[in-house]
Amino acid sequence: MAQYSGQGQPILVLPEGTNRFIGRDAQRMNILAGKVLAETVRTTLGPKGMDKMLVDSLGDIVVTNDGVTILKEMDIEHPAAKMLVEVAKTQEDEVGDGTTTAVIIAGELLKKAENLLDMDIHPTIVAMGYRQAAEKAQEILNVISIDADDRDTLVKVAMTAMTGKGTEKAREPLAKLVVDAVKQVEEDGEVEIDHIKIEKKDGAIVDESTLVQGVIIDKERVHPGMPKKVEDAKIALLNCAIEVKETEVDAEIRITDPAQMQAFIDQEEQMIRDMVYSIVDTGAKVVFSQKGIDDLAQHYLAKAGILAVRRVKKSDMEKLSKATAANVVTNIEDLSETDLGLAGLVSEKRISGEEMIFVEDCKEAKAVTLLVRGSTDHVVSEIERALDDAIGVVAATVEDGKVVAGGGAPEIELAKRLKDYADAISGREQLAVAAFAEALEVVPKTLAENAGLDSIDSLVDLRAAHETSPYMGLDVFEGEVTDMYKAGVIEPHRVKKQAIQSAAEAAEMILRIDDVIASSGSGAPDMEGMEGMGGMPGGMPPMM
The missing domain is CATH 3.30.260.10 (TCP-1-like chaperonin intermediate domain)
Structure with a gap:
């Protein structure tokens, strides 16, 4: 990218091929990207939301209506769109639900901001208004939430x-x-x-899903001679291999006599035998090893009537420790009876054609x-x-002890109270707060649309109902406005709190960007041609 000096000589500031968008163009492009992303996941919201089929480059298929899964699986390149994907990921990490809600609110905030920018309101004013509205929204949420x-x-x-x-x-x-x-x-x-x-296994109906008071390990016994079932099992967890260690440095052993060879083999066997006997002496009847178990060790363990499993994942070892109260030991010599855990039953079962180890009936299992x-x-x-x-x-x-109504009820109540709050503010921020209030109504509006209802009629009915109760939401199955608490449609306070907060902060960040400089060699997308269709609705460059 070059600027021309007074003498007409180009002064290179940025390398050739760099794309740069300044001011209103940058804002318009970023807002468009956010709106398109929100539109992509919008149809999945609510009980009657539709699913998306995502096919990757290898032909693997994912069918889902989970917002964060859709956004993770999509090959998104646009930098502003990536920022909204982060909103969904944060929502997933913090709460586990409400990812679609967070993204569509962010998209709607950007859409409303575009109208304000067209009225020549400065982006910083819009961002400040959104921040004020988000803070007020949190206060209102605390008021309308119920302890339960x-x-x-x-x-x-x-x-x-x-x-x-x-x-x-x-x-x-x-x-x-x-x-x-x-x-x-x-x-x-x-x-x-x-x-x-x-632990998921196909080949049966959903109703056959069960909760195990313990841990299921997707492994099998290391030796067919081992017991398939051990009751009142004492369990040893080892983070070491039951085999003869290789030397740290290259070593060479010179054997000049066949008897020496036999003595060497016997010594190796004796070392493995000693390892197994030290486990047997503790009274352990089940062994889970994070590393390998030698063939000879398997034989001796089977002879001792011990059920052993090898190469267990670290995460599973931690869960086993939590469930059975066993300590994970890194040296067999240090293993003692006090390190052992207890389980009512350890058994190998065939589920959907594959063997799995069930560690069940653990007293006070914390996994x-x-x-x-x-x-x-x-x-x-x-x-x-x-x-x-x-x-x-x-x-x-469980952690917060607070819930709010579902079915779009909190969003309508927030919108109603934020509009009243906006009337009490002077300055141009008033318009931004009012826009924020309107943006929140996208949630009940989308719920109605996805259920095949008239979104305008539903919104009007909801607003009227909220004059009497803050818990009135949209029953999408009956197509009527009803009390969501009585209907049993309840969500955690944290879901709404996080969704509104992260959506507002992402929208603020995108609005404050007035210059996009995309390096040609950084793998950044070609942002030229925003007016063209470019593979996505709304004229955005290809994201997938």
Whole structure:
């Protein structure tokens, strides 16, 4: 990129081929990218949202209506669009649900901001107004939320999160499994959701999904001579190999006599035998090793009646430790009876044609496993994503103890109160706060559209209903406005709080950009031709 001096000589500031968009062009392009991304996931929102089929370069298929999964699987290049993908990822990490909501609110905030920019309102004023509105929205959310974390509420929260995500037939039993799992791993009012393992297997109906008070390991016994079932099992967890160690440096052993050779082999055998006997002496009946187990060690373990599993993942070892109260030992010589864990039953079972090790009936297990079943691999994968969302929302409700109504009720109430708040503000920020309020109405509007209802009529009815109660939302199955608490459509306070906060901050950041400089060699997209269709609706350059 060159600037011309007074003598007509070009002065190179940026390398050739660099794309640069300044001022209004940069803002228009970034806003367009955000709007297109929001439109892409918009149809998936709500109980009657549609699914997307995503096919990667290898031909692998993902069928889902989970917002963050769609955005992760799409090959997105546009820098502003990538910023909105980060919003979805943050929402997923913090709460586990509400990813689509966060993205469509961000897209709508950008759309409303474009109208304000066209009125010659400075982007900084818009960003400041949005920040004020977001802070006020959090205050209002605190007022309209209700304290509740009883079991019945938690089940309703889980069912709301799973509605419309391929789990319709079995969402109530699945919701109860999720609540049981979260309650089991809760410690001092906090939930470590990593301690809830989801193991998925196709070849059965969803109703056959179960919760195991312990851990399921997708492995099999290392030796067929080992017992298939061990009751009242004492369990040893080893982070070391049961085999003779290789020397650290290259070593050469010179043998001049056949008897020496035999003595060398006998010595190796004796070392392995000693390792196995040191395990047997502790009273262990089950061994899980993170590393390998020598063939000879397998033989001796089988003779001792010990069930052994090798090459167990580190994450599974941690869950086993939490479930059985066993210590992970890094040296067999240090293994003692106090390091062993307990489980009522350890058994090898055949599930969907594959052997799996079940560590069950653990007393006060602080790690549990949800065995998810489904008819096909794609079905069970979507159920797993729905359960992930449900676990996240139930955990958030247990930790915060606060819930809000669903069905677009909080967004309508926020919009109503933010409009009143806007009237009390002087200056141009008033317009930005009012725009923020209108943008929030995109959630109930989209719910209505996806359910095949008239979005204008639904919005009018909702606004009228909110004159009497802040909990009135849209029942998309009946097509009527109803009290969402009574209908059992409940969401965690944290879902709405995070979605509005992250959407507002992403919109602010994008609005404050007035210069986009894309290096030609950085792998950045060609941002020329924004007016053309470019492979996506709205004239955006190809994102996929």
